[in-house]
Amino acid sequence: MNVSSSSRQSLGTLLPKIVVAPTFVVTLVFIYGFMLWNAWLSFSSSRMLPKYDWAGFIQYEKLFANDRWWVAAQNLLVFGGLFIVICLLVGLFLAIFLDQKIRAEGAIRTIYLYPMALSFIVTGTVWKWILNPELGIQRMVREMGFESFSFDWLVNADMAIYTVVLAGVWQSSGFVMALCLAGLRGVDENVVKAARVDGASMPLIYRRIIIPGLGPVFFSALIVLTHIAIKSFDLIVALTGGGPGYATDVPATFMYTYSFTRGQIGLGSAASMMMLMAVVAIIVPYLYSELRERKQ
Amino acid sequence: MRISKIGLSVALALGLSMSAQAADVEVLHYWTSGGEAKSVAELKKMLEEKGHGWKDFAVAGGGGESAMTVLKSRVVSGNPPAAAQIKGPSIQEWGEEGVLANIDSVAKAEGWDALLPSVVSDVMKYNGEYVAVPVNVHRVNWMWANPEVFRKAGATVPTTWDEFFVAADKIKAAGMTAVAHGGQPWQDATTFESVVLGVGGAEFYNQAFVKLDPEAIKSPTMIKALNTFRKIKAYTDEGAPGRDWNLATAMVIKGEAGMQFMGDWAKGEFTAAGKKPGADYICAAAPGTSNAYTFNIDSFVMFDLDNKELEEGQNDLASTILSPEFQEVFNLNKGSVPARLNLSMSKFDDCAKLSSVDFVSSSIDKTLVPSMAHGMSTFSAVQGAISDAVTEFYNNDSVTAEAAADKMVNAIAAAQ
Amino acid sequence: MSLSRVLIYSLVLLAAVFYLLPLFVMLMTSLKDLEEIRSGTLLSLPQGLNFDAWSKAWGTACTGVDCNGMKGFFWNSVLIVVPAVIISTILGALNGYVLTKWRFRGSNLFFGMLLIGTMIPFQVILLPMARTLGFLGLAGTTSGLIMVHIIYGLAFTTLFFRNYYISIPNELVNAARIDGAGFWLIFFRIVLPISVPIVVVSVIWQFTQIWNDFLFGVVYSSGDAQPITVALNNLVNTSMGVKEYNVDMAAAIIAALPTLLVYIVAGKYFVRGLTAGAVKG
Numbered sequence: 003m004n005v006s007s008s009s010r011q012s013l014g015t016l017l018p019k020i021v022v023a024p025t026f027v028v029t030l031v032f033i034y035g036f037m038l039w040n041a042w043l044s045f046s047s048s049r050m051l052p053k054y055d056w057a058g059f060i061q062y063e064k065l066f067a068n069d070r071w072w073v074a075a076q077n078l079l080v081f082g083g084l085f086i087v088i089c090l091l092v093g094l095f096l097a098i099f100l101d102q103k104i105r106a107e108g109a110i111r112t113i114y115l116y117p118m119a120l121s122f123i124v125t126g127t128v129w130k131w132i133l134n135p136e137l138g139i140q141r142m143v144r145e146m147g148f149e150s151f152s153f154d155w156l157v158n159a160d161m162a163i164y165t166v167v168l169a170g171v172w173q174s175s176g177f178v179m180a181l182c183l184a185g186l187r188g189v190d191e192n193v194v195k196a197a198r199v200d201g202a203s204m205p206l207i208y209r210r211i212i213i214p215g216l217g218p219v220f221f222s223a224l225i226v227l228t229h230i231a232i233k234s235f236d237l238i239v240a241l242t243g244g245g246p247g248y249a250t251d252v253p254a255t256f257m258y259t260y261s262f263t264r265g266q267i268g269l270g271s272a273a274s275m276m277m278l279m280a281v282v283a284i285i286v287p288y289l290y291s292e293l294r295e296r297k298q
Numbered sequence: 299m300r301i302s303k304i305g306l307s308v309a310l311a312l313g314l315s316m317s318a319q320a321a322d323v324e325v326l327h328y329w330t331s332g333g334e335a336k337s338v339a340e341l342k343k344m345l346e347e348k349g350h351g352w353k354d355f356a357v358a359g360g361g362g363e364s365a366m367t368v369l370k371s372r373v374v375s376g377n378p379p380a381a382a383q384i385k386g387p388s389i390q391e392w393g394e395e396g397v398l399a400n401i402d403s404v405a406k407a408e409g410w411d412a413l414l415p416s417v418v419s420d421v422m423k424y425n426g427e428y429v430a431v432p433v434n435v436h437r438v439n440w441m442w443a444n445p446e447v448f449r450k451a452g453a454t455v456p457t458t459w460d461e462f463f464v465a466a467d468k469i470k471a472a473g474m475t476a477v478a479h480g481g482q483p484w485q486d487a488t489t490f491e492s493v494v495l496g497v498g499g500a501e502f503y504n505q506a507f508v509k510l511d512p513e514a515i516k517s518p519t520m521i522k523a524l525n526t527f528r529k530i531k532a533y534t535d536e537g538a539p540g541r542d543w544n545l546a547t548a549m550v551i552k553g554e555a556g557m558q559f560m561g562d563w564a565k566g567e568f569t570a571a572g573k574k575p576g577a578d579y580i581c582a583a584a585p586g587t588s589n590a591y592t593f594n595i596d597s598f599v600m601f602d603l604d605n606k607e608l609e610e611g612q613n614d615l616a617s618t619i620l621s622p623e624f625q626e627v628f629n630l631n632k633g634s635v636p637a638r639l640n641l642s643m644s645k646f647d648d649c650a651k652l653s654s655v656d657f658v659s660s661s662i663d664k665t666l667v668p669s670m671a672h673g674m675s676t677f678s679a680v681q682g683a684i685s686d687a688v689t690e691f692y693n694n695d696s697v698t699a700e701a702a703a704d705k706m707v708n709a710i711a712a713a714q
Numbered sequence: 715m716s717l718s719r720v721l722i723y724s725l726v727l728l729a730a731v732f733y734l735l736p737l738f739v740m741l742m743t744s745l746k747d748l749e750e751i752r753s754g755t756l757l758s759l760p761q762g763l764n765f766d767a768w769s770k771a772w773g774t775a776c777t778g779v780d781c782n783g784m785k786g787f788f789w790n791s792v793l794i795v796v797p798a799v800i801i802s803t804i805l806g807a808l809n810g811y812v813l814t815k816w817r818f819r820g821s822n823l824f825f826g827m828l829l830i831g832t833m834i835p836f837q838v839i840l841l842p843m844a845r846t847l848g849f850l851g852l853a854g855t856t857s858g859l860i861m862v863h864i865i866y867g868l869a870f871t872t873l874f875f876r877n878y879y880i881s882i883p884n885e886l887v888n889a890a891r892i893d894g895a896g897f898w899l900i901f902f903r904i905v906l907p908i909s910v911p912i913v914v915v916s917v918i919w920q921f922t923q924i925w926n927d928f929l930f931g932v933v934y935s936s937g938d939a940q941p942i943t944v945a946l947n948n949l950v951n952t953s954m955g956v957k958e959y960n961v962d963m964a965a966a967i968i969a970a971l972p973t974l975l976v977y978i979v980a981g982k983y984f985v986r987g988l989t990a991g992a993v994k995g
Binding site: 330335336338339341342352353354355356357358359364367368370371372374375376377542544548552 | 752776777778779780781840841844845847848853854932933934936938944947948949950951957
């Protein structure tokens with residue numbers, strides 16, 4: 003083995019690492035470093051601005067004693083779960099319908115996708131109008147003659163979180179549709195034809211052959227949807243402002259309110275640590291199984 | 299080659315930033331629309347006449363919440379603006395962080411102590427020295443009424459809470475909404491503090507919302523106030539939750555609703571709709587509060603900067619804000635009254651004149667109290683705690699007044 | 715037409731109505747004057763085509779002390795979006811290439827770490843990032859904001875490219891390697907030329923995310939370089955002033971025009987790009 007080839011070799015193996023190094027460093031510092039920084043603050047007595055002292059677990063104790071936090075945490079479970087499941091279902095079915103050689107498919111696809119392009123700062127106002135019983139759907143249906151029709155979820159503390167789901171699905175399901183449609187287009191047509199020849203019905207073919215083959219689609223969609231669900235902030239602020247009362251508060255708005263509006267950075271940091279831990283607990287096993295599978 | 303291209307675009311991106319700060323006075327504020335924006339533009343003009351550049355840094359949203367987030371980030375990054383719109387006890391919080399500039403020299407030279415009522419100047423000082431300058435005084439305990447609605451219902455504009463429910467019943471019976479309400483936490487709190495002031499009086503109000511005395515908060519007076527507050531809910535309409543305050547005002551303007559509890563900024567909506575005070579709408583103190591006054595004062599705080607060249611600009615800005623010309627122009631636009639005493643009110647409308655007179659008299663009678671709902675009476679953490687308890691009580695009928703009072707006490711303790 | 719096709723068409727159209735409803739309300743509202751908005755219902759048609767609100771939103775609405783509408787802010791956003799999209803896409807492509815064709819010990823772990831990073835709520839990083847930008851001397855600068863967008867876009871661009879490149883047969887790359895082609899030659903000659911669809915996906919995603927970003931834009935930009943979403947927010951959020959809903963709606967549509975255009979023009983490539991492999995895990 004001569005020297006030059008071994009140095010070439012080592013450059014060859016080093017180069018890819020050098021290329022990803024910036025991303026690696028950036029991830030380490032700006033994501034994990036900041037998580038640690040945040041963890042530190044959650045053990046400090048920080049109020050309006052960060053303070054780097056040690057206050058033990060007091061912020062966590064305050065957090066667990068805070069009713070509003072538990073409302074927020076529960077809301078994230080309800081909202082996140084429904085949002086992800088409904089987006090996946092709606093996206094999948096719309097994609098299946100569009101895949102039936104529909105006329106004007108391009109236009110319809112764009113219609114399903116466009117909500118992603120709008121910022122929720124104003125779209126939230128429109129949804130607020132549409133869902134408001136005195137202005138929107140309820141009033142319209144009543145004016146059509148159905149006097150007893152009632153649709154007051156937005157103003158009902160127990161139901162308001164579902165309107166957030168509705169608006170969220172409106173905004174994001176188009177993207178899932180695009181992902182699923184792409185997945186459907188990637189299915190080998192010969193397999194479908196063979197199954198048809200064997201006398202299988204289309205619903206059966208979808209259930210047994212096509213949808214199971216969309217696993218990777220669901221992986222991408224799930225990552226994107228989870229990311230959207232956890233970060234839902236504009237959506238809540240614009241649609242319900244966390245109300246009625248604080249019935250639709252979620253951890254992201256809770257954390258923001260305490261850290262920035264109320265000058266309780268320590269408590270806000272504790273809330274975000276809980277949020278991060280919950281996410282890691284859910285995502286890591288999933289990632290582990292998915293990435294290991296791909297390796298084989 | 300490609301790498302150098304990447305490098306080039308990075309360099310290009312970095313180069314974009316080289317428009318470094320000139321010696322302009324950067325002002326962070328959250329007045330971005332309509333009359334408010336015009337008023338700030340007036341301030342800019344006056345400052346420029348004194349030879350300083352104005353760098354506008356406007357961040358609207360959430361009654362200043364977004365602006366505070368931005369301000370904190372800027373201070374943490376070591377790059378604060380020259381001046382920022384901060385009000386109430388928050389000024390003390392910022393003072394404790396040691397980031398504010400002292401403008402006491404201007405204040406001494408111009409004799410601010412004589413120009414401002416002590417209730418106002420106390421808020422503007424940290425450790426006895428001026429760090430902030432007031433722009434205006436809003437009165438929060440207003441009730442806006444549509445006389446046409448009252449006439450149709452055969453009701454009279456109430457001056458006590460007992461009268462209020464009589465009138466509300468009549469309006470409701472006449473098929474109209476008695477109270478136009480926007481069910482957002484800050485609006486709930488705005489109505490609630492007027493109820494507390496009306497039911498308990500100014501001394502009780504101070505005991506509960508300024509001194510945060512647990513005895514007062516758990517007292518029968520507070521329970522009565524809570525129950526009165528909840529009783530109002532029956533007179534609001536179904537669409538109230540989440541409604542913006544201005545849409546509630548529109549209901550009064552259109553004659554769909556009889557009354558609204560809101561600060562004097564609501565006047566702008568009436569004016570914009572071409573309505574005249576006295577004839578088309580009535581501004582009255584909330585029931586039982588005519589001799590008291592809940593104030594909400596906007597103010598600007600100066601930050602301690604490395605660049606000492608800007609000190610003069612900051613001082614001139616402070617002096618301009620308190621000048622009679624600006625106080626008049628600004629408050630005519632905004633619906634509030636000047637913070638500075640003894641200005642001519644001749645250009646103002648009747649509501650503002652009443653507000654100005656009541657401001658001075660309540661200050662003498664010691665019935666001038668800081669607005670809890672607008673963050674004038676406590677630190678933001680405590681205000682948030684009270685507001686949570688109030689809005690939860692109002693929206694959730696299964697919470698009793700006693701439980702809400704207990705919760706308020708506990709939440710205040712946890713927030714301190 | 716068979717019954718099932720009628721059913722499919724009606725479902726597809728019903729869904730389309732649902733998706734279009736808010737846009738329809740926005741458009742109608744933007745064409746009414748305030749009196750019509752106060753008196754009419756949401757879906758009532760405007761009495762005439764009234765573009766006053768549009769011209770106001772574009773040219774004369776106040777967004778601070780200046781009342782020059784939205785027009786001045788377009789360029790600010792472009793200056794932020796273009797470099798951020800380009801750089802994050804390039805880095806994402808290189809990362810994806812390494813993670814699939816030049817794997818090393820721990821490359822999967824690295825990818826996993828990156829994906830978890832996408833779940834961090836942005837509110838958490840506001841203050842530490844502000845501190846870091848101040849430390850780097852980038853506080854309140856456009857380049858600082860661009861850097862922030864690149865950093866928090868990397869995970870997604872990397873995800874897209876990795877999932878795309880994983881479908882390129884390894885044999886192709888190995889054969890080139892045996893022929894003596896190096897890291898860069900393979901990337902530029904073999905991998906990059908077939909990456910067009912996924913580049914489209916990455917660009918669309920990043921463009922939408924960054925163009926619509928409000929939080930980073932408002933916190934890290936300086937007063938005169940604020941992106942369009944901040945202007946939109948200032949325009950629609952009156953703290954205690956009169957709300958002009960027609961102008962708000964017009965402004966919102968104006969602010970969204972570039973992203974809408976991107977979706978309409980490139981939407982076709984978007985799905986095609988995804989089809990070509992982004993979803994093949």
